[in-house]
Amino acid sequence: LPSLAYSCAQMQENEAKAAKASGLEMWTLMSRAGQAAYHTLRVHLLQGTKPNHITVLAGKGNNGGDGYVVAEAALKDDINVLLGQVGDHMSLKGDAATARDRFLAAGGVITPIDDAFTIPDDTDAIVDGLFGTGLSREIRQGPFTRAIDLASKSKAKKLAIDIPSGLHGDTGNVLGTVLSADATITFIGVKKGQFTGKAPQHVGILYFAGLGVEQAFDEIVSSPAAELVAFNRVRHRFMPLRPLAAHKAAFGKVVLLGGNNGMSGAIRLAGEACQRTGSGLTRxxxxxxxxQAVMFGRPELMVTAAQDVNAFSHWIDWATVLAVGPGLGQDDWAQGVLRLFLKHASKPSVVDADALNLLAKSPQHNPHWVLTPHPGEAGRLLGIRCPCT
Ligand SMILES: NC(=O)C1=CN([C@@H]2O[C@H](COP(=O)(O)OP(=O)(O)OC[C@H]3O[C@@H](n4cnc5c(N)ncnc54)[C@H](OP(=O)(O)O)[C@@H]3O)[C@@H](O)[C@H]2O)[C@@H](O)CC1
Ligand SMILES: [K+]
Incomplete structure (x- = not known):
């Protein structure tokens, strides 16, 4: 996969420019997208076995157009195709209409997705061309939800064209309902929402096809929406090779605050993570x-334990960076720890877990902090209720 990710608006605004810069017609892009989807279906999703029957679900935009290209390719390979269309196929425009006409010319039949529409039990695969980057709002009850419900109940393998329908390509949020895929084939650039939010649950294996314009696209869009950080690709940026004569004092001192009575696990794991990712000294x-629980079997972790939190002051001064919150709790001891931390708040710090819950009661902002809330903690910090809690 490429390492740069884009928003849906960036895709929609720049696809045509990238095609022009590459000397390609838009129809060529749709044709290549559909062919790439068909290839993914046959080679990856069905692992080279020839299906007897596939179902293609087409929406009203170009995502549906890609679906028609898949359907035409399947017909030409003597595969039976059920093409379910939401709405009137005569309202398809531009390249999607061209793809529809080619499918009809190849002998295809269009079946409207209405109350009588069903997906046969023996269909081998379902291709989702309902929504791609054009999904703009919650999907309301009707033919789209019927198609998604039927496909979700089917045991057939599912391939999403570009984005699983219902998943928003910017956020990974589900807009009402979603057609979970076994695999997704995405085009020209990967989208941020294929990695965030609920995406990991619905995208399946993600395949990428640049359609021959990916390089032009990357050059045209100067500020991508996100960069995918694959640890092995960036490890030398964060963990440069160490001089052979280096020693532990050259790599910073991390101090972690937390681990209240009965909650030793998180602080120990945080300490282990620091040791593994390059901290010279970790306390x-x-x-x-x-x-005892923090120290056992981890001799490289130093521990200072105290009921009176003032005993920690010296070590907070000693630290290069701080992290506060894992297993902290919210009792008097925890509040004392947080008060002490706030006195040293200008050190680069990670603020996590119960430190965030305490902070939510008297919020303050600090440019030296990185906050790592889970959705429930984020809701408390923002003063909104997270439906996940
Ligand atoms: N351009 C290119 O170069 C290439 C594009 N490619 C392909 O095109 C895809 C993008 O196509 P697209 O822009 O036509 O959008 P798409 O996702 O098909 O849907 C738009 C339709 O959905 C509708 N709609 C939205 N939300 C709705 C809702 N909740 N409930 C109901 N309706 C809703 C919306 O209606 P409207 O908002 O206008 O009322 C509109 O009718 C892209 O993902 C890729 O697969 C490839 O071929 C490669 C080359
Ligand atoms: K789709």
């Missing part, structure tokens, strides 16, 4: 009841 400041 945890915990409640006395957690001291």
């Amino acid at each position: 945890t400041l915990t409640h006395p009841a957690s001291q």
Whole structure:
């Protein structure tokens, strides 16, 4: 996969420019997109076995157009095709209308997705061309939800064209309902929402086809929406090779605050993570009841344990960077730890877990902090209720 990710608006605004810069017609892009989807279906999703029957679900835009290209290719390979169309196929425009006409000319039949529409039990695969980058709002009850419900109940393998329908390509949020895929084939650029939010649950294996314009596209869009960080690709940026004569004091001192009585696990895991990702020295400041649990089997972790949090001051001064919150709790000890941390708030710090919950009660902003809330903690910080809690 490429490492740059884009928003749906960036895709829609720049696809035509990238095609022009590459000397290609838009129809060529749709044709290549459909062919790439058909290839993915046959080679990856069905692992080279020839299906007897496939179902293609087509919406009202170009995502549906890609679906018609898949359907035409399947017909030409003597595969039976059920082409389910939401709405009147005569309202398809431009390249999608061209793809429809080619499918009809190849002997295809269009079946409207109405109350009588069903997907046969013996269909081998379902190709989702309902919505791509054009999904703009919640999907309301009707033919789209009927198509998605039927496909979701089917045991057939599912291939999403560009984006699983119902998943928003910018956020990975589900807009009402979603057609979960076993695989998704996306075009020209990957979309940010294929990685965030609920995406991992619905995208399946993600395949990419640049359609011959990906390079022009990357050059035209100077500020992508996100960069995908594959650890092995960037590890030298974050963890440069160390001089052979280096020693531990050259790589910073991390101090972690948390690990209240009965909650030693998170602070120990955080400490282990620091050691694994390059910290020279790592010290945890915990409640006395957690001291043994943090230290056992981890001799490289240093621990200072105290009931009186003032004993931690020296070590907070000592630190290069801080992290506060794992297993912190919210009792008097925890509040004392947070108060002490706030006195040193100008050090680069990660603020996590119960430190965020305490912070939500008297919010403050600090440019030296990285906050790592889960959705429930984010809701508390923002003063909104997260439906996930
Ligand atoms: N351009 C290119 O170069 C290439 C594009 N390619 C392909 O095109 C795809 C983008 O196509 P697209 O822009 O036509 O959008 P698409 O996702 O098909 O849907 C738009 C339709 O959905 C409708 N609609 C939206 N939300 C709705 C809702 N909740 N409920 C109901 N309706 C809703 C919306 O209606 P409207 O908002 O206008 O009322 C409109 O009718 C892209 O993902 C890729 O697969 C490839 O061929 C490669 C080359
Ligand atoms: K789709």
